[in-house]
Amino acid sequence: KQLEKSQETLLPTQCPYCSVQCSMTLIEEAFMTTKQYKAKPNKEDTTSGGRMCIKGANAHQHVYHKERITSPLLKIDGEFVPISWELAIEYITERFHSIQTHDGNDAIGVYGGGSLTNEEAYLLGKFARVALKTKHIDYNGRFCMSAAAAASNAVFGLDRGLTNSLSDIPHTNVIILAGTNIADCQPTIVPYFRQAKKNGAYIIVIDPRETATAKLADLHLKVRPGTDSVLANGLLKVIKQEGYIDDTFIKSRTKGFENLNTHLDSFTLDDVSSITGVPIKDIIKAGRQYGIAKDGFIFTARGVEQHANGSDTVKQFINLVLATGKIGRHASGFGSITGQGNGQGGREHGQKADQLPGYRSIENDLDRKLIASFWNIDEKDLPRKGVSAYEMIEKMMDEDITALFIMGSNPIVSNPNAILAKKALQKLKFLVVVDMFISETAELADLILPSSSYLEDEGTMTNLEGKVTLRQGERPPPKDVKHDWEILCLLAKALNKENGFEFTSAKQIFDELRLASRGSKADYFGISYERLSHEALAWPCPHQDHSGTPRLFETRFAHSDGKAIFSPLGRIPDGYGAPPEYPLLLTTGRVMAHYLTGVQTRRSPDLLKKSPEPLVEMHPETAARYHIQHDELIHLYSIQGSVVMRACLTNKIRKDTLFAPFHWGGSQAINRLVAPFLDPVCHMPAFKLTYAGMKPITEK
Ligand code: SF4
Numbered sequence: 001k002q003l004e005k006s007q008e009t010l011l012p013t014q015c016p017y018c019s020v021q022c023s024m025t026l027i028e029e030a031f032m033t034t035k036q037y038k039a040k041p042n043k044e045d046t047t048s049g050g051r052m053c054i055k056g057a058n059a060h061q062h063v064y065h066k067e068r069i070t071s072p073l074l075k076i077d078g079e080f081v082p083i084s085w086e087l088a089i090e091y092i093t094e095r096f097h098s099i100q101t102h103d104g105n106d107a108i109g110v111y112g113g114g115s116l117t118n119e120e121a122y123l124l125g126k127f128a129r130v131a132l133k134t135k136h137i138d139y140n141g142r143f144c145m146s147a148a149a150a151a152s153n154a155v156f157g158l159d160r161g162l163t164n165s166l167s168d169i170p171h172t173n174v175i176i177l178a179g180t181n182i183a184d185c186q187p188t189i190v191p192y193f194r195q196a197k198k199n200g201a202y203i204i205v206i207d208p209r210e211t212a213t214a215k216l217a218d219l220h221l222k223v224r225p226g227t228d229s230v231l232a233n234g235l236l237k238v239i240k241q242e243g244y245i246d247d248t249f250i251k252s253r254t255k256g257f258e259n260l261n262t263h264l265d266s267f268t269l270d271d272v273s274s275i276t277g278v279p280i281k282d283i284i285k286a287g288r289q290y291g292i293a294k295d296g297f298i299f300t301a302r303g304v305e306q307h308a309n310g311s312d313t314v315k316q317f318i319n320l321v322l323a324t325g326k327i328g329r330h331a332s333g334f335g336s337i338t339g340q341g342n343g344q345g346g347r348e349h350g351q352k353a354d355q356l357p358g359y360r361s362i363e364n365d366l367d368r369k370l371i372a373s374f375w376n377i378d379e380k381d382l383p384r385k386g387v388s389a390y391e392m393i394e395k396m397m398d399e400d401i402t403a404l405f406i407m408g409s410n411p412i413v414s415n416p417n418a419i420l421a422k423k424a425l426q427k428l429k430f431l432v433v434v435d436m437f438i439s440e441t442a443e444l445a446d447l448i449l450p451s452s453s454y455l456e457d458e459g460t461m462t463n464l465e466g467k468v469t470l471r472q473g474e475r476p477p478p479k480d481v482k483h484d485w486e487i488l489c490l491l492a493k494a495l496n497k498e499n500g501f502e503f504t505s506a507k508q509i510f511d512e513l514r515l516a517s518r519g520s521k522a523d524y525f526g527i528s529y530e531r532l533s534h535e536a537l538a539w540p541c542p543h544q545d546h547s548g549t550p551r552l553f554e555t556r557f558a559h560s561d562g563k564a565i566f567s568p569l570g571r572i573p574d575g576y577g578a579p580p581e582y583p584l585l586l587t588t589g590r591v592m593a594h595y596l597t598g599v600q601t602r603r604s605p606d607l608l609k610k611s612p613e614p615l616v617e618m619h620p621e622t623a624a625r626y627h628i629q630h631d632e633l634i635h636l637y638s639i640q641g642s643v644v645m646r647a648c649l650t651n652k653i654r655k656d657t658l659f660a661p662f663h664w665g666g667s668q669a670i671n672r673l674v675a676p677f678l679d680p681v682c683h684m685p686a687f688k689l690t691y692a693g694m695k696p697i698t699e700k
Pocket residue numbers: 015016017018019020021022048051052053054055056057185186187188189
């Protein structure tokens with residue numbers, strides 16, 4: 001007998017699972033005692049084009065999952081026991097006071113996440129510096145955008161993911177996608193590229209794997225992992241040899257090309273081909289296609305950025321943009337495609353070890369004075385620069401950090417050297433984790449605080465284009481679950497911070513953030529909840545009548561002289577070359593159905609069904625050399641550690657390369673194998689190149 005629908009509730013929201021931030025409505029249908037849900041994309045969304053992918057369609061499943069934490073949990077004799085919020089806050093306050101009295105203010109570390117709203121990211125930075133007075137704060141976005149951010153800051157004087165709106169893409173003539181698999185990671189933006197292709201654009205994909213994105217390509221360069229910067233230099237050499245350098249642009253808008261130009265003669269295309277594994281004819285074809293085109297875009301992502309020379313590599317790709325003058329126009333520009341839901345906004349307002357709100361520097365005297373007075377504290381009480389996310393793990397091993405407060409992150413799965421990361425957290429005197437679930441990291445906590453979900457959170461997010469969007473949170477959180485910002489306010493007040501944390505809504509925090517960012521490079525002052533309820537606005541937006549800045553650098557770059565700076569030729573990090581005992585090149589990444597360390601997506605039954613376990617991709621000829629069959633469990637190992645995973649044979653990967661996803665924890669956490677080699681500038685770990693070996697589990 002058909003059940004009669006008794007009630008329908010519409011929950012307008014925004015998908016939390018990538019930087020496109022597709023808006024949608026979750027429809028909750030009640031049938032007597034049961035409920036069912038379906039997500040409907042917002043046809044008015046100008047960024048997603050009214051689309052959503054499988055992740056968005058199933059995002060709500062984790063919200064209703066039975067494992068969701070619904071009260072604070074205190075670990076007593078190894079078991080988590082529900083306690084009241086009053087007791088939880090009192091307990092944390094006492095432990096933090098006692099640890100700071102004994103070990104100093106900097107003994108407490110704060111570890112944030114790139115999925116927090118702008119309001120929460122801002123408040124977490126303020127909480128660390130003002131309420132805890134610690135210099136030790138960083139976040140998992142260090143592993144996401146730090147290489148591109150460092151490169152963009154150095155070259156352009158400003159870090160924003162894309163210099164243009166996505167809507168400019170269909171009008172261009174050539175696109176280079178370097179180390180970005182948008183078809184799996186940001187599927188709803190693929191139609192912008194398809195349309196460009198339909199309009200005649202030539203698409204070049206640079207990736208060691210023939211990903212779903214590579215299907216878009218007119219030319220696929222199957223580069224050897226870790227050699228992207230050399231490939232970019234090869235393309236620049238072709239551009240110079242064939243006469244596609246834009247002298248007028250270089251003269252009027254850049255500096256530093258002369259030095260670079262002389263060094264282009266120091267290598268040959270033969271050198272480039274032998275290092276990168278890309279045939280010379282393809283290097284020439286790619287350089288020519290990009291050089292000859294009137295307009296063009298280059299997009300990078302983690303594939304070329306998550307290396308010990310990641311920031312340098314991004315700079316080499318930007319050299320191509322500057323040398324051909326393809327930026328600051330309607331159909332020309334550069335972009336690094338952000339991965340995390342709020343990877344852009346999360347890095348702008350103070351979660352990073354070296355930054356204050358509005359990209360201000362924590363080491364710059366003027367910036368310090370301004371923010372200290374804004375926060376109503378003495379400048380000498382504002383902590384100095386801390387260390388990057390992985391370096392915080394090392395500080396825990398050294399017992400410089402003895403307590404940690406984690407909000408929205410799962411560091412024992414997401415850090416390189418994951419085995420050591422777990423040991424470091426186990427060494428702490430006190431660990432507090434704010435999460436929706438008992439993640440792998442939360443299992444180690446002394447106290448877990450339950451936080452609200454994307455369906456329940458009102459707040460702003462900043463998408464990959466730099467557009468600020470308003471996320472509606474129509475569903476009230478379950479009883480005894482709090483918003484992250486509420487938790488921070490409660491704790492700050494309990495820690496005797498009388499002023500500065502009296503917020504009663506996310507909107508009030510945003511209004512303070514707007515003021516804190518006023519006059520900065522990431523100026524949000526002209527953006528308000530009222531305006532965002534009608535339209536998304538790209539920063540900088542300095543006043544209420546300003547329409548935002550969808551396209552950057554049309555007349556000048558953000559350095560004080562208005563010029564962009566060419567970077568010296570790329571370098572290959574020391575120790576390049578696989579040692580004989582670890583001859584394979586392991587690279588890691590995402591699969592379509594999962595997000596970050598999978599804490600939420602592994603709890604969405606439909607997403608888990610699509611990708612139930614991690615698979616190691618390898619070429620059939622490689623597998624044959626190791627006597628490995630398709631679907632067989634294997635040991636995969638490096639000098640750091642080992643995992644057991646199932647082999648997946650595919651001829652869509654280089655013969656010297658393995659690929660494994662990073663969405664699983666425990667003995668399947670691929671970061672157990674990844675060494676903590678950090679980029680010297682931005683401290684991005686080298687996730688995309690690990691020297692590895694493998695063998696079947698069963699003796700053959
Ligand atoms: Fe949109 Fe990204 Fe969510 Fe997919 S994962 S629905 S592309 S926001």
